Amino acid sequence: MRKWRNAVVTAAWVAVGTAAGALGAWQLASSDSDGAGGAAHSRPLDEAAVRKALTASTPTPTSRSTSTPPTSTPPASTPSAERSTVRFTGGSATVECRADGTVRLVSWSPADGFHIDDDVERGPGAVARLEAEPGDDDDQPDLPYEIRCAGGTPKVLPDGDDD
Structure with a gap:
């Protein structure tokens, strides 16, 4: 009797595990919205798709409840900025060209075989600087x-500054 009971319990566990695996595989395969197969999250998004997703996830304004006191300080304002990615030998960087003509490095990433020196001048300022090292x-x-901004467009130039 005990052997029979152990066999039934083992078979039940195997059946549950198999069903869970099949359900997970089916859900992963069917999660692709355009029907091309694979998971929707396995493809990188381009800049337009990121903006669309961010716009869709932005909460809509709702009326304030009476228990929330109004704020007396206005939110901090920053000059409007346009972000773009620039590429150079040794890596790439995401750059903000601001309405006031200044530039700010938002992030940077080295190319294979390089690293970015820790002494980065990220701005905001007239010029941002970084150094790719082999x-x-x-x-x-x-x-x-x-990196400078000219007419809202970032320009990457070799730095001739010998500090």
């Missing part, structure tokens, strides 16, 4: 860059 090759020179 990984383990002392024979290759470091690649300093300055």
Whole structure:
């Protein structure tokens, strides 16, 4: 009797595990909204898709409840800025060109075989600076860059500053 009971319990656990795995695989396969197969989250989004997703997730204003006191300080304002990604030998950077003509490095990422020096001048200012350094090759020179905004468009130039 005990062997029979152990066999039934084992079979039940195997059936539940198999059903859970099949359900998970089905859900993953059917989660792709355009029917191309695979998971929807496995493809990177382009800039337009990111903006669309952010717009869709922005909460709509609701009426204030009477228990929430109004704020007396206005929210901090920053100059409007347009973000874009610039690429250069040694990596890439996300840059804000602000309405007042200043530039600010939002983020940066080295290319394979490089790293970005810790001494980054991210702004905001007239110029932002960073330096891409080759990984383990002392024979290759470091690649300093300055980034400026001209007419709202970022420009990457080799940095001639010898500080």
